[in-house]
Amino acid sequence: xxxTSDICHSCLVDDEFLPCSLxxxxxxxxxxxxxxxxxxxxxxxxxxxxxxxxTPAGAYCGRLLAGLGASxxxxxxxxxxxxxxxxxxxxxxxxxxxxxxxxHLNRRKDSVRLELASAAGRRLLxxxxxxxxxxxxxxxxxxxxxxxxxxxxxxxxxxxLQVCAITPYGLEGPKSxxxxxxxxxxxxxxxxxxxxxxxxxxxxAWGDQGHLQAGLHAALGIVSALYANRGGQLIDTAMFExxxxxxxxxxxxxxxxxxxxxxxxxxxxxxxxxxxxxxTIRPCQDGWVHAHCNNRYPEAMAVLFDEPELAEPDLxxxxxxxxxxxxxxxxxxxxxxxxxxxxxxxxxLRIPFTEVLAxxxxxxxxxxxxxxxxxxxxxxxxxxxxxxxPGPAVRFGRxxxxxxxxxxxxxxxxxxxxxxxxxRWRRAGVA
Numbered sequence: 001x002x003x004t005s006d007i008c009h010s011c012l013v014d015d016e017f018l019p020c021s022l023x024x025x026x027x028x029x030x031x032x033x034x035x036x037x038x039x040x041x042x043x044x045x046x047x048x049x050x051x052x053x054x055t056p057a058g059a060y061c062g063r064l065l066a067g068l069g070a071s072x073x074x075x076x077x078x079x080x081x082x083x084x085x086x087x088x089x090x091x092x093x094x095x096x097x098x099x100x101x102x103x104h105l106n107r108r109k110d111s112v113r114l115e116l117a118s119a120a121g122r123r124l125l126x127x128x129x130x131x132x133x134x135x136x137x138x139x140x141x142x143x144x145x146x147x148x149x150x151x152x153x154x155x156x157x158x159x160x161l162q163v164c165a166i167t168p169y170g171l172e173g174p175k176s177x178x179x180x181x182x183x184x185x186x187x188x189x190x191x192x193x194x195x196x197x198x199x200x201x202x203x204x205a206w207g208d209q210g211h212l213q214a215g216l217h218a219a220l221g222i223v224s225a226l227y228a229n230r231g232g233q234l235i236d237t238a239m240f241e242x243x244x245x246x247x248x249x250x251x252x253x254x255x256x257x258x259x260x261x262x263x264x265x266x267x268x269x270x271x272x273x274x275x276x277x278x279x280t281i282r283p284c285q286d287g288w289v290h291a292h293c294n295n296r297y298p299e300a301m302a303v304l305f306d307e308p309e310l311a312e313p314d315l316x317x318x319x320x321x322x323x324x325x326x327x328x329x330x331x332x333x334x335x336x337x338x339x340x341x342x343x344x345x346x347x348x349l350r351i352p353f354t355e356v357l358a359x360x361x362x363x364x365x366x367x368x369x370x371x372x373x374x375x376x377x378x379x380x381x382x383x384x385x386x387x388x389x390p391g392p393a394v395r396f397g398r399x400x401x402x403x404x405x406x407x408x409x410x411x412x413x414x415x416x417x418x419x420x421x422x423x424r425w426r427r428a429g430v431a
Contacts (some may be wrong), residue, residue: 051135073110107404112416126157135151151234154236162222189240191312193263194250274317280327299316307330
């Protein structure tokens with residue numbers, strides 16, 4: 001962004017000519033000082049972010065900022081970010097430009113190749129930071145000194161920068177230097193204890209849900225810091241706390257009831273015998289449905305299943321305690337009825353059942369709901385053909401969610417210095 005000192009001050013005699021949220025000492029977003037872009041603008045249009053990420057947390061944070069309209073540049077070393085080496089890959093052939101994780105989480109970002117192990121590379125990064133408003137720093141803290149990526153030191157050099165540090169356990173505290181992985185985050189955050197069958201080992205959810213939740217927290221923190229407009233801040237995002245925050249109700253349950261939530265298979269975790277039921281996954285004729293009663297009118301289940309016993313007062317007073325009996329009363333109709341028909345009948349009665357879909361079925365969009373919202377977007381694949389990419393994470397009435405293909409490694413190095421400088425840097429292995 002351009003500082004206000006670059007603006008002709010003949011038209012800015014004093015603060016009364018400025019928007020009430022800005023002063024002469026603050027920076028303007030590019031959308032104020034530069035021509036309007038040709039594309040439709042997102043809510044964060046004009047803000048520039050630098051992302052250096054080694055986990056899906058930082059990548060997801062940058063993905064959200066980019067979709068909201070910020071100009072996000074990934075700084076990558078020669079092999080590319082670890083995300084480029086994660087599959088799945090087409091035909092199981094590793095390809096740093098064509099893995100599904102990269103194609104999704106790096107959409108609409110630019111890529112600059114810099115070797116931060118060199119002093120010249122670190123100087124170039126510092127130059128990029130001097131022109132940005134945001135840094136997403138998702139780096140193993142054991143490498144901070146090597147890469148000159150200590151977020152506290154960066155904040156001192158760039159006091160106007162929003163520096164978001166994403167670490168496993170936060171910048172301070174007894175565990176601040178501990179390492180973590182997705183599985184250990186689940187274990188430390190309490191989630192692992194409540195997933196799976198009660199008489200079996202704990203089960204982790206698929207994918208990187210803990211990291212992605214941390215990335216969401218980081219993006220929210222950055223947007224909030226920009227909105228506060230109080231200068232640069234250090235935004236400390238701990239992955240462990242993101243997982244713990246998500247499970248807040250479970251901790252509160254243990255605190256207030258003196259009873260630990262325990263694994264309960266497909267059923268709702270942590271509630272006594274008088275709690276409402278069902279909230280579970282049950283088989284039906286051609287698959288599975290998630291069965292959930294109407295919390296205001298649980299007796300409506302008797303109508304759905306044509307089973308008067310489901311409306312008996314004694315049963316309604318002890319639904320969770322008699323869950324096996326409820327399951328057996330639902331079973332005859334479920335096993336004779338296709339899942340889509342079960343869900344249709346339930347929704348007609350305002351009972352929130354839904355189909356349990358495989359990922360391929362979500363992509364197929366059998367009922368046309370995603371198509372009606374233009375969610376799945378056909379996108380060119382870098383090695384030919386097309387693939388379906390998720391569309392907007394959120395929709396706005398007056399601004400746009402912005403999309404573009406994921407970048408090639410170092411695709412935007414032309415913004416670094418002159419052509420001759422880039423040639424020298426490339427020969428020296430700097431950029």
